[in-house]
Amino acid sequence: MSNNYKCEVIPTRNNEGEVNFTAGRKRSSKKFQDAEAEVRPASYERKKGTCTKNTVHYFCEFCDNTSIHGFKFLGERKRYVLEKVWWALIILVAFFMSSSLIRKSYFKWQSSPIIVTFATRETPIWEIPFPAITICPEVNAHPKVFNYSDVYLKYRMKQKTTEEEDTYFRLYSTICNEHLEFVDQNATKLMTNDEFVMFLGSFADLQMEQCSWLGDSLSCERSFTNILTSEGWCRTFNMLHPDEVYVNAGELSENHTRRAQEWSLEEGYPAGVGLNTYPRRTMLTGAKAGLQLDLFVDDSNLDYLCSEISGFKVTLHHPAEIPDMDTHFRIPMDEAAVVAIKPSMIKTSEEIRSYSIYDRLCYLPGERQLSNYKIYTQQNCMVECLANYTLHVCGCAGFYMISQEDVTHMCGAGSRKCLEEARGKIVPMHNC
Template sequence: MSMPDSDIESCNLGIDLSSKRRIKHPLGAPLFWQGLHSTYQDYCQHTSLHGVQYLGERHRPMKERIFWLIVFVVSIYSCGSLINNAYTKWNATPVIVSFAEKSTPVWNIPFPAITICSETKRVVKKQGSNTYAQLYSKFKEDMRHTRIFKPQNVSAYEMEEFRTLLHVCNTQIMDQDMPLIPGDELNYYNVLERMLPPFERYFFYCRWLSRFNECDKYFRQTLTEEGICYTFNGLRPTEIYREDTYQHYTSSDENVTASSWSLESGYAASSDVETYPARVLSAGARSGIFMALQSFKQEVDYACRGPVQGFKVILHAPDDVPSVSNQFVRIPMGREVLIAVKPNMITTSAGIADYHPQRRQCFLSHERSLRFFKVYTESNCQLECLANFTLTKCGCVKFSMPRTLDMPVCGEDKIYCYDRAERELLVREFQRVRSLSVAGETQRGAETACNCMPACTSLVYNTEISQANFDLDEMLAAENDTDFMREYPGSQMSRLSIYFKQSQFITSKRSEIYGITDFLANCGGIFGLFMGFSILSLVEILYHFTLRFIANLKQVTKVDN
């Protein structure tokens, strides 16, 4: 008994069962291909994909089928190209930096750490002592003739101070063939401290939060590449450096409580108004720090620091180690300098933690461990990388670089070496990045040698500077004050005021450009636009070519029998 044509049509078998001839497949599986053909026609009739139904219609002309096949292939190609572009963007730059939705009050962040360095590195304390200019002149003369420095009438103290000043004065004039000056190994920090100008004379007075106090209540000594400087509102060395790293302490560090602030989490909820590191409640000069800086004409040594005298000031985050020679604000003498601070803070969203650091191009605090520092910042990482590179190149490190107690400190014969090491390190990093860029690896986030990417959460203090003349002599003459010049002969003074410009500021935020959900929605939108494809369309394909195919295959087998 034969089946009605309508039943056959409804089953979408597409097989002429009344025919006595069977087309045998070369592999000997005619029933399989009959079932597959039936399933294909069935799918084409019921699918939700646009245009596919025309490919499976039995009586559709071949030209129309070819036309719709071309349209279908073009749509598939367009979808693939657009999705590939979206994936490339998501893979290469998954993180975007945008402005936060709300402004941040200045009391949420610490007041900037302020490091101040005087250009006067040595005060001649004994009558008849040699100045640095005199010692350097004798040094150059002996080097020119005998290559051995044996100056006459120079005390052992002066020799120690001269050897130390060679490291902090203008090192660009040092020769590559400079020999090691005879003498015992020096503790450069102790010698620098011995030469240091009197603090209370150079930091004349300070005002912090509308309270006048002696400046030594706020500042502590900091060792930098330009000698000993003074830092206000910075973290203690024990909170910055690891235990096995060389550190220098001052008596003021013992009276400071542990910090209640970290860059990623901010201040603790229990922190009071007066906390450490310090913060302010509003903008303006009355809520900032004000100080009078003083130097003396007779103590200026132009042979050491050159024609520009005064002070260098650098503003940095409390957990950063200051690099005074790289970025600073010059405070000349006889001027009043106002520095209005504009914070630039970048925070992070929780979603970016799932991405690899090389993809998001920043490190979370726990992802990059430094050898010498407890806290990861980009500047701390660069300083550590320079120290490691200098140790490898010169066999020693500069006295101001972070180091362990067993690492040798460079003597005078290595000044040229470590002074050139910084540039060589920058050239090496540039050449590595350039070679990776030529190879196309930078798009995939390849690491440089130092691997000092920015911290995901960072805090930078931008500045706006204004100046005015400050004529101390005219002011004293107007007030008829003669006692001051008798007590401080040769005095030249400047005033410095640092404060927040605004009480609120807009932070930036690192967040996902789009996550997995957004990426899938993007892909679904492209598929839907070109083909009408959805998740149910995928289920249809799986259903027709698994369950429906098996059912059709069984039905073909029954009819054949």
């Protein structure tokens, strides 16, 4: 049997404390291997015994070496049992509490993975459009065309009325104060095409003068355009061209000349462009840095049976949205009103496109198309949802909800109650 030799460098120490290194040969024998095994730590030796003993041994080693607070006291052999039980309870409580917090955080991330945070930089007001302003007069009917109070008094006194007066009374009962006891509801569920044309042509004009923008005079007639709302014909300022908002604008586009210029809904205003943009925007704050105008009404045009309050209804909205007159504020007669606007804007990052619509709870441009409107916003979606819901429930929709080309499903005075009930039910059901 041949001998195996192994070359080693052996350190030696002399009497003066210096360390010398000498090389030599040493037989690699079983005795030498046994000597190496003797210097190994005891932790390297595999303990023989039952599975339970091994588990206890490894657990004690884990407790001795882990950095988790509390486990060290569980593994020490000299600790009292009561002390170990106490630390075990503390560790279990901490485990369950952290597990509960992790579970809550996970479900919160599942339900709302998108986080809304405050921007680190304020957005200048010249980077966002000035809001659109829609104004509706409380006076609806032109007195030279139709006097609502006179016809109502004739009904009360059981006097004879003409067919034209009956038709106008039914039409204006859709927007005036409720006097439906004098309306044949079974015969007026729908509005005919001829009645709709009569209705649109009988509204009183909104009278305004001395309009100014950023301190400069402005043509009121050219700056304000007609728009059909739940209050009838109203006038709006700084709204996009109807052809850019509606799928079928109809008569709304006849007196509107300005289209979006140097602006888009997704990108806003490009850097470096001047103030000659549309929608309009302002650079400063204060009363003279916005819109100023005078509104007035002839006393002879007031009809307190149709509307108990004289003045104007005003609502502010995004230039790409349909105005919701239910969110209006009033401007009374013979008073000056100053309105301060505090805009709210949410910007989205490109990373959220990777999330599903269900997770991020919002639609990005181009992801959802509406039937009646070219631009998707939550307000436009709500108006369309309400129109579809009332069509389903009442068999018709408000004259201001649907395209003017579709006059076969416009509600008359007999459907007013159904329209009001549908509006109250659609709010918790919408998915806009």
